[in-house]
Amino acid sequence: MKISFSINGKSQVLELDGNTPLLWAIRDVLDLKGTKFGCGKAACGACTIHVDGKAVRSCSFPVKMADGKEITTIEGLSKDGDLHPVQQAWKDEIVPQCGYCQPGFIMATAAMLNEIPNPTDEDIDQNIINICRCGTYYRMRKAIHKAAKLQNLQK
Amino acid sequence: MSDKNKSVQKTSSSRRKFLVRGGLGSIGLLALGSCVFINPLRRSALGLSESLVLPYSGKGTDANLWFEFTEENTLIFHSPKVEMGQGTFTGFAQIIADELDLDMNSIIVQAAATDTGILDRFTTGGSLSIAQLYNPLREMAAMMRQMIVNEASKKLGMAVDQLRTREGFIDHPNGSLSYAEALANVTEWKLPKNVALKPSTALKHIGKPIPRIDLHDKIVGAPIFGLDAEMENMLHATIIRPEHIGSSIKSIDFSEAGQMPGVVRVVEGKGWLGIVAESFSQALAARSKVNIEWDIPKVWTEEDLRAYLKVGEGKQMITQKVGAALEDDDEFVSLSFSSPIGAHAQMEPNGAVAEVKDGKATVILSTQSIGATQHSVAKALGFKTKDVNVIGKYLGGGFGRRLDTSHAAEVALIAREIGRPVKFSFTRKEEFQNDMFRPPTHHIVKGRLNEQGGIANLEHHYASGDVAINSLLMPPAMSKMLGTDVGAMRGANIMYGNIANRRAVQWHKTLPFATSFWRSLGLLANTFAIESFIDELAWNNQIDPIALRLKSLGDDETQTRISKVIKLAAEKSNYTNELIGNRAMGFAASIDVGAPCAQVAELSLTNGIVRVEKVTCVFDCGLAVNPDQVKAQCEGSIIMGISAAMHEKMGLKDGRLFPINYGSYDMALMRHSPKEIDVHLIQGLDRPLPVGEPPLGPIGAAIGNALRRLTGTRFTDLPMKLK
Ligand code: FES
Ligand code: FES
Numbered sequence: 001m002k003i004s005f006s007i008n009g010k011s012q013v014l015e016l017d018g019n020t021p022l023l024w025a026i027r028d029v030l031d032l033k034g035t036k037f038g039c040g041k042a043a044c045g046a047c048t049i050h051v052d053g054k055a056v057r058s059c060s061f062p063v064k065m066a067d068g069k070e071i072t073t074i075e076g077l078s079k080d081g082d083l084h085p086v087q088q089a090w091k092d093e094i095v096p097q098c099g100y101c102q103p104g105f106i107m108a109t110a111a112m113l114n115e116i117p118n119p120t121d122e123d124i125d126q127n128i129i130n131i132c133r134c135g136t137y138y139r140m141r142k143a144i145h146k147a148a149k150l151q152n153l154q155k
Numbered sequence: 156m157s158d159k160n161k162s163v164q165k166t167s168s169s170r171r172k173f174l175v176r177g178g179l180g181s182i183g184l185l186a187l188g189s190c191v192f193i194n195p196l197r198r199s200a201l202g203l204s205e206s207l208v209l210p211y212s213g214k215g216t217d218a219n220l221w222f223e224f225t226e227e228n229t230l231i232f233h234s235p236k237v238e239m240g241q242g243t244f245t246g247f248a249q250i251i252a253d254e255l256d257l258d259m260n261s262i263i264v265q266a267a268a269t270d271t272g273i274l275d276r277f278t279t280g281g282s283l284s285i286a287q288l289y290n291p292l293r294e295m296a297a298m299m300r301q302m303i304v305n306e307a308s309k310k311l312g313m314a315v316d317q318l319r320t321r322e323g324f325i326d327h328p329n330g331s332l333s334y335a336e337a338l339a340n341v342t343e344w345k346l347p348k349n350v351a352l353k354p355s356t357a358l359k360h361i362g363k364p365i366p367r368i369d370l371h372d373k374i375v376g377a378p379i380f381g382l383d384a385e386m387e388n389m390l391h392a393t394i395i396r397p398e399h400i401g402s403s404i405k406s407i408d409f410s411e412a413g414q415m416p417g418v419v420r421v422v423e424g425k426g427w428l429g430i431v432a433e434s435f436s437q438a439l440a441a442r443s444k445v446n447i448e449w450d451i452p453k454v455w456t457e458e459d460l461r462a463y464l465k466v467g468e469g470k471q472m473i474t475q476k477v478g479a480a481l482e483d484d485d486e487f488v489s490l491s492f493s494s495p496i497g498a499h500a501q502m503e504p505n506g507a508v509a510e511v512k513d514g515k516a517t518v519i520l521s522t523q524s525i526g527a528t529q530h531s532v533a534k535a536l537g538f539k540t541k542d543v544n545v546i547g548k549y550l551g552g553g554f555g556r557r558l559d560t561s562h563a564a565e566v567a568l569i570a571r572e573i574g575r576p577v578k579f580s581f582t583r584k585e586e587f588q589n590d591m592f593r594p595p596t597h598h599i600v601k602g603r604l605n606e607q608g609g610i611a612n613l614e615h616h617y618a619s620g621d622v623a624i625n626s627l628l629m630p631p632a633m634s635k636m637l638g639t640d641v642g643a644m645r646g647a648n649i650m651y652g653n654i655a656n657r658r659a660v661q662w663h664k665t666l667p668f669a670t671s672f673w674r675s676l677g678l679l680a681n682t683f684a685i686e687s688f689i690d691e692l693a694w695n696n697q698i699d700p701i702a703l704r705l706k707s708l709g710d711d712e713t714q715t716r717i718s719k720v721i722k723l724a725a726e727k728s729n730y731t732n733e734l735i736g737n738r739a740m741g742f743a744a745s746i747d748v749g750a751p752c753a754q755v756a757e758l759s760l761t762n763g764i765v766r767v768e769k770v771t772c773v774f775d776c777g778l779a780v781n782p783d784q785v786k787a788q789c790e791g792s793i794i795m796g797i798s799a800a801m802h803e804k805m806g807l808k809d810g811r812l813f814p815i816n817y818g819s820y821d822m823a824l825m826r827h828s829p830k831e832i833d834v835h836l837i838q839g840l841d842r843p844l845p846v847g848e849p850p851l852g853p854i855g856a857a858i859g860n861a862l863r864r865l866t867g868t869r870f871t872d873l874p875m876k877l878k
Contacts, residue, residue: 021436028391028435034375036382038817043818083375090374094366097240121830131822135795137823137824139790141825141828141830
C-alpha cells in the first residue's frame with residue numbers, strides 16, 4: 001500500500017506492505033541507520049523514535065499506522081546542526097560505551113522531557129525503561145538531569 | 156567532531172586518489188618488521204606464565220600496516236583490536252598523539268580489515284587491548300615520528316636537531332612542514348634504531364580523562380555498527396537452526412514459505428536452513444511458515460543439568476595447593492553456592508553482510524575475531540584465506556559473545572548460492588537460544604579459623620562447564636594438554652597469601668549446549684562463592700570482615716596492593732557492619748589479571764524491595780591511560796554485575812534454552828542501578844592493566860554480604876532474590 005508521512009521534516013511516500021514494522025521502513029527503505037534493531041518485540045527500546053512527538057518503539061509499530069504522521073528519528077532530533085540538549089548532556093557526561101542502545105535512550109529521554117520538563121529520579125526510573133547492556137545507566141541519569149536543565153535554559 | 160565523521164568518508168576516497176595520483180605505491184604506509192615485537196612478545200610471554208594472560212599475537216613480519224597518513228595530514232591507525240565499548244580506540248589515539256606529536260582530532264582509529272592491517276590472532280577480549288598494545292604502540296609511534304623527522308631532514312637538507320615536531324608539523328628555522336608533506340615521496344622506510352620514548356613528564360594525553368573519540372558518532376546515530384553495513388543490490392536472509400539442545404532437523408517443509416511475498420530462495424545448509432527475501436521482514440514472515448520436525452534425542456531439564464554439573468563430578472584438576480587439605484573428620488564450615496546459565500544479551504544482534512564474486516569474498520560484521528572469521532569463511536567456501544576480506548565494524552557490545560562468528564560462513568555460503576550480496580541478522584530469540592552461554596557453576600567452600608582468629612584453612616571446589624576449553628582460543632588439542640579450564644579458573648584460587656592451608660579444585664564438564672566466554676569468565680561466580688564464605692566466617696564469629704581479610708594477606712607486592720584497595724574501600728565508604736536505618740553495607744574484594752578491586756555495596760530494604768543505593772569501588776588498574784574511561788568500565792561492570800547477581804538466569808523449558816527475549820530475561824534497568832557509584836583508582840604499577848573485567852569480581856559478594864546484614868539470610872545462589 002501507499003503510505004505517506006513526514007520524517008525529520010521531509011515528506012516521504014512509500015509503497016510497501018502496511019504491516020511492515022516502521023523500523024525496517026526507516027532503516028532499510030529510507031536508509032536512516034541511527035534507529036536500531038535490538039529485539040523486534042518492543043522489549044528493549046533500541047528502536048525508539050518519535051511519532052507526533054511521542055516515544056514509540058518502531059519495531060512493533062506497523063508502518064500503516066504512521067500514515068499522515070510526523071516522525072522524528074535520532075538523525076532529525078537536533079535542529080540546524082546543533083546538538084539537541086539531550087545529546088549535549090550525553091556528550092558532556094560521556095555516556096556511551098558501545099553506543100548501540102544510545103539513540104533509543106536519547107529519543108526516549110527527549111520525549112519524556114517534553115512531558116516532564118523537570119523529572120525526578122522516580123520519573124526517570126518509571127519512564128526510561130530501555131535496556132543498556134554496557135550499564136551506562138549511572139551516567140545516563142546524570143545526563144538526563146543535565147539535559148532537563150539545558151532544555152529549560154533554552155526556553 | 157561531526158566534521159571528523161565526514162572526514163572518515165572523505166579521507167578514504169582522497170587517500171585512494173592520493174595513492175593513485177602519486178603513483179608511488181605505498182606512500183604513507185608504514186610497514187614494520189618483526190623487530191618491534193621481540194620485546195613486547197617476550198614480555199607478554201612472561202606475563203602469560205604469571206597470570207595466564209594471553210600475549211598479543213599479531214604477526215610482525217608480513218606486510219603489516221599500522222599507520223597511514225592521508226593527504227590532509229590525518230593519521231589513520233589500523234587497529235589490530237576492535238572497539239566494543241571500552242574506549243580502547245580512544246586510548247590508542249591518546250598513546251599515538253603523545254608519541255607521534257599529533258593533535259587528537261587528526262587521528263582516526265579503524266579496526267584493521269584482513270587486507271588493510273595486522274590482526275591479533277588471539278582476538279579482542281580479556282580486557283587486554285590497551286594492556287597488550289601500550290608498549291608496542293608507543294614504540295611504533297615513537298619510531299614513526301623519528302622516521303618523519305629523518306625524512307624531513309633529508310628533504311629540507313637540515314640537520315635533525317634543527318627540527319621539532321608539533322601536532323602534525325615539523326618546525327624548522329625557516330618555517331614548518333606538515334607530516335604529510337615530509338612523507339610525500341617516501342617509498343622505502345629506514346627503520347631507526349633505539350628510538351627513545353617520551354619521559355612520563357612530557358606526556359600530554361596519556362593519563363588524561365579525554366572524551367572518547369567516538370562520542371559524537373554515538374550520540375548522533377552514525378552508521379558505524381556491523382548491522383548498519385550494506386552492499387549494493389543485497390538481499391536479506393534469516394537462518395533457521397535447531398532450537399532444542401542436541402537436536403537436529405528430521406524433516407522440513409518449506410513449500411508454503413517459498414511462496415511468501417518477497418521470498419527469493421530457500422537455501423539448505425548443513426543443519427540449517429536459510430530463507431532469502433527482498434527485505435528482512437519478508438524473510439521473517441516466510442520463516443514462520445516453515446514446518447519442521449525435530450529429532451530430539453533427549454529433552455534436557457534443569458534437574459538433569461544440576462545433577463550433571465556439580466562438585467565431585469567430571470574431570471578434577473587441582474588449581475591451587477598450599478599446605479594441607481581439610482580431612483573429612485576435621486571440624487570445619489562448609490557452604491554450597493551456585494550460579495545459573497548467563498546470556499550475553501549484547502544489544503546488537505549478531506549478523507553479517509557478505510558478497511562472493513569472482514572467486515573472492517567480502518564479509519562485513521561486528522566481531523571480536525576478524526582473523527578467525529576470515530579463516531572460517533575461507534574454509535566454508537573452499538577459498539584461500541587471502542581471497543576472503545573481513546571488515547570489522549564497531550560492535551554493539553561484545554562481552555565474549557562475538558568470539559564465535561560461525562554465522563559469517565553461513566551467510567557467505569548463501570551469498571554464493573544466490574549470486575548476490577546477502578545481509579543476515581539473528582533475531583533476538585536466536586540470540587537467546589543460540590548464545591555461547593556463560594556456563595552455570597556449582598561451588599563448595601570449606602574453611603575454619605585458627606586460634607588467633609585468622610583463617611587456618613580455605614578450600615574452594617568449583618564445577619563449571621567449558622569457558623576456555625574447546626573455544627577458539629583453546630582448541631581441543633591445547634585444551635587436552637592444559638587439562639584445566641583457565642577461563643573457569645579466573646578468580647577461583649584463594650588470593651589471601653597468609654592463609655597457611657589453601658586449595659582450589661576444579662571439576663570440569665562439557666555441557667550439552669555451547670558455553671564460552673562471558674565478561675570476566677569465572678571471576679563473577681568464583682568471587683561470589685569465596686568472598687561470601689569469608690564474610691559468613693567473620694559474621695558467625697563476630698569478627699570484622701575487613702580485619703579478617705587484611706590479616707589473611709601477606710606482604711609481597713601483590714598482596715600489599717590487595718590490602719591497599721581493601722583499606723581504601725573501607726575508608727571511602729565509611730564501611731560499617733551495623734545497620735543504618737533500612738540500609739546495610741557489604742564488602743568484597745578480588746584480584747583478576749593482576750588488577751585488585753574492592754567494593755562496598757550499600758543496600759536498602761523498603762516494603763520488601765531491595766535496592767542497591769550506592770557502590771564504592773577502589774580499583775588498582777596500574778597506569779590508567781584514560782581515567783574517565785576506566786571509571787566508566789567500573790560503573791558498567793558494577794551494573795552488569797548487579798544484573799547478573801540479582802536478576803539474570805537462563806533456564807531450560809521443553810529441552811530449549813529459555814527465556815527468549817529481553818524482559819522475560821530479567822536484567823537490571825535504570826531503576827535497579829545505583830544512584831551513586833564512587834570509583835577511586837590507584838596506580839599500583841606503572842603499566843596499564845586490563846580494566847574491562849576485574850571490577851565485575853567483588854560486586855556479587857558485596858551485595859550478598861549486605862543482604863546478610865539486611866535480612867539475616869545468607870544468599871548462596873545467583874540470582875539473589877527475596878522470596
Ligand atoms: S528493537 Fe524495538 S524494542 Fe527492541
Ligand atoms: S552503551 Fe552499549 S548497550 Fe548501551
